[in-house]
Amino acid sequence: MDKKIILGLLLSYILLFICFIIALILPKLKVPKEITRKVVHIMISNWWIIALIYLNNYFALIPPITFLGLNYLSYKYKLVKGIERDDPKQLGTIFYPLAMILLVLFGISQHKLYIGAIGGLILGYSDGLATVFGVTLGKRKLYRDKTYVGSITMLVMSFMVTFIILNLYHQEYILLGSLVVAFSATFNELFITHHGIDNLSVPLLSSIVYYLFQLIVQLI
Secondary structure (H helix, E strand, C coil): CHHHHHHHHHHHHHHHHHHHHHHHHHHCCCHHHHHHHHHHHHHCCHHHHHHHHCCCCCCHHHHHHHHHHHHHHHHHHCCCHHCCCCCCCCCCHHHHHHHHHHHHHHHHEEEEEEEHHHHHHHHHHHHHHHHHHHHHHHCCHHHHHHHHHHHHHHHHHHHHHHHHHHHCCCCCCHHEEEEEEEEHHHHHHHHHCCHHCCCCCHHHHHHHHHHHHHHHHHHH
16 A cells, blocks of 8 residues: 555544544533534544545545444444534434545546545535534524524635635636535525534535536536
């Protein structure tokens, strides 16, 4: 096995261990469970950076498959209570690594892992920070439990994530593509949230929207 791949896998499990420690420590510091979940949410999404640098092949499936197994055990046996919701119908911790697996498969199949990373990092940073700012600063409701602050954060962060990735990979129509993905991700997060399904729908649809956008651009 290539040394670069071994390093990528090692860094992936170091990141997982750090997230595990954070999930155990923050509740003891009286940090609200929802904030703890989203901090871990954001931290684990940094795995995509590791994948893009070290695991740009099917070896990238190994860490998220491991995450899925561990998250299932945590969900079933409440091993890491800091990341679990009280409602057993909430399957967000299962959908999160499942989305990672599907995004890796999609990205690798297109020889463009960065398309998967767009959805993965939007799920981490955009959705994560939207909840953090929405819970701590949001006062006015936009729709159901979603606040104006949270939705604006989702929109801005989704744009920034997409814009940065597209710049790094020298794509065309970067500004327009980033806006299209940002608005679609925000709409998705605002209306599709039941039982943690947004942990699956937000990243998958964000990446698919950009993929379709790219196809259209190629026809222009």
